[in-house]
Amino acid sequence: xxxxxxxxxxxxxxxxxxxxxxxxxxxxxxxxxxxxxxxxxxxxxxxxxxxxxxxxxxxxxxxxxxxxxxxxxxxxxxxxxxxxxxxxxxxxxxxxxxxxxxxxxxxxxxxxxxxxxxxxxxxxxxxxxxxxxxxxxxxxxxxxxxxxxxxxxxxxxxxxxxxxxxxxxxxxxxxxxxxxxxxxxxxxxxxxxxxxxxxxxxxxxxxxxxxxxxxxxxxxxxxxxxxxxxxxxxxxxxxxxxxxxxxxxxxxxxxxxxxxxxxxxxxxxxxxxxxxxxxxxxxxxxxxxxxxxxxxxxxxxxxxxxxxxxxxxxxxxxxxxxxxxxxxxxxxxxxxxxxxxxxxxxxxxxxxxxxxxxxxxxxxxxxxxxxxxxxxxxxxxxxxxxxxxxxxxxxxxxxxxxxxxxxxxxxxxxxxxxxxxxxxxxxxxxxxxxxxxxxxxxxxxxxxxxxxxxxxxxxxxx
Ligand code: NAP
Ligand code: MG
Numbered sequence: 001x002x003x004x005x006x007x008x009x010x011x012x013x014x015x016x017x018x019x020x021x022x023x024x025x026x027x028x029x030x031x032x033x034x035x036x037x038x039x040x041x042x043x044x045x046x047x048x049x050x051x052x053x054x055x056x057x058x059x060x061x062x063x064x065x066x067x068x069x070x071x072x073x074x075x076x077x078x079x080x081x082x083x084x085x086x087x088x089x090x091x092x093x094x095x096x097x098x099x100x101x102x103x104x105x106x107x108x109x110x111x112x113x114x115x116x117x118x119x120x121x122x123x124x125x126x127x128x129x130x131x132x133x134x135x136x137x138x139x140x141x142x143x144x145x146x147x148x149x150x151x152x153x154x155x156x157x158x159x160x161x162x163x164x165x166x167x168x169x170x171x172x173x174x175x176x177x178x179x180x181x182x183x184x185x186x187x188x189x190x191x192x193x194x195x196x197x198x199x200x201x202x203x204x205x206x207x208x209x210x211x212x213x214x215x216x217x218x219x220x221x222x223x224x225x226x227x228x229x230x231x232x233x234x235x236x237x238x239x240x241x242x243x244x245x246x247x248x249x250x251x252x253x254x255x256x257x258x259x260x261x262x263x264x265x266x267x268x269x270x271x272x273x274x275x276x277x278x279x280x281x282x283x284x285x286x287x288x289x290x291x292x293x294x295x296x297x298x299x300x301x302x303x304x305x306x307x308x309x310x311x312x313x314x315x316x317x318x319x320x321x322x323x324x325x326x327x328x329x330x331x332x333x334x335x336x337x338x339x340x341x342x343x344x345x346x347x348x349x350x351x352x353x354x355x356x357x358x359x360x361x362x363x364x365x366x367x368x369x370x371x372x373x374x375x376x377x378x379x380x381x382x383x384x385x386x387x388x389x390x391x392x393x394x395x396x397x398x399x400x401x402x403x404x405x406x407x408x409x410x411x412x413x414x415x416x417x418x419x420x421x422x423x424x425x426x427x428x429x430x431x432x433x434x435x436x437x438x439x440x441x442x443x444x445x446x447x448x449x450x451x452x453x454x455x456x457x458x459x460x461x462x
Pocket of ligand 2: 203
């Protein structure tokens, strides 16, 4: 794979300050496919200075001009979508059709949505005798994870640019090649120098330097709750804006009136997609006691059918972590009905699609984010019991409700402590706000709510 040996700062690829590199590994065969520079405090500082210098001019551009640049960026992503899919497949291990449809496809939709929003958003509003202006927050430090490498980047950079902010991105160490490709796309789209900057590197070095930098006005972070908590604390101490998109342990609630086979089938597919490395995955399937055995059989069958179509996990650490969780589930008395802790292949970070039955709500596998292809079936007695279980974790990112009647599903969904719920398999909507209740995070991404995160208001009274 082609890799840049520098950082994209102030509109050009520039030599890194240090000589350390990060090896990029293909999780399918565990081979090193590229090296990228490991950024230091100096690289981050240079990138933040460039972003700060570019801010006044970019913040002052007409929204229509920013919209045009984002539309051009969308067009470059469209033109290079095969390359993007190949890059994600090489460094994340996702099967190519999934990379094409989701890893390349979704960012194109999101970039397109922000090209439109930048042009149509009301950046100015009259309230009584006041005019209220929505102005850019300033320089954004964006820190992204590896699970949806390009989506996580575009979900931050596109609204930041639409708002008139400038950006420094520190992508995940496991997936820097897709981030470099994105920087090339920004360049090709004619975004002015310094408006977008990329520093590859390690979280505790480059990520931390970015989160702590005085020249950053807003830190937008997606990743683990442990790191998010620290970033939130640092931002709080500096009285700096922060957006945190953290973990999840979402419930898929199947009410007795639902189409059971469909709900179980879609539910298993939801978890297995991207090898379970999805923060909003419905990893707990809640089934009424009268339908429990049937649901277990259907889920085991659906998981077994996945077989070879599932990709590996991203790295050796996640591989060990997920297998450890499966062992813990067995040790705590859950019943394996598909998959298990054994590695299904000799090479690559693979885990078999795994289904646990007889999971009780307090078990570790029902409480903690596993981030692998593991779904837990939990039995409930009645609706109140289902609600208690659904709401009974520290997380609140997503969820699903299935019922024969939409109104019944909506009534249940309104009682869930979670940021988004799919009703009877509702489709992904790139304009719907995405984000967490409780410890799943602070703030929202996507659509106009995502844009508002990058704006601050000024009111003038007349
Ligand atoms: P992570 O460490 O939180 O990584 C997220 C991003 O933060 C990466 O760019 C990471 O850099 C960076 N980072 C790490 N430590 C940092 C620090 N001290 N200061 C600033 N930035 C820092 O997550 P992970 O280690 O990749 O995955 C661990 C677990 O997090 C997963 O098992 C999963 O449960 C959860 N996770 C959740 C999401 C989500 O979408 N909510 C996504 C990924 C992971 P490096 O890449 O160099 O670590
Ligand atoms: Mg990490």
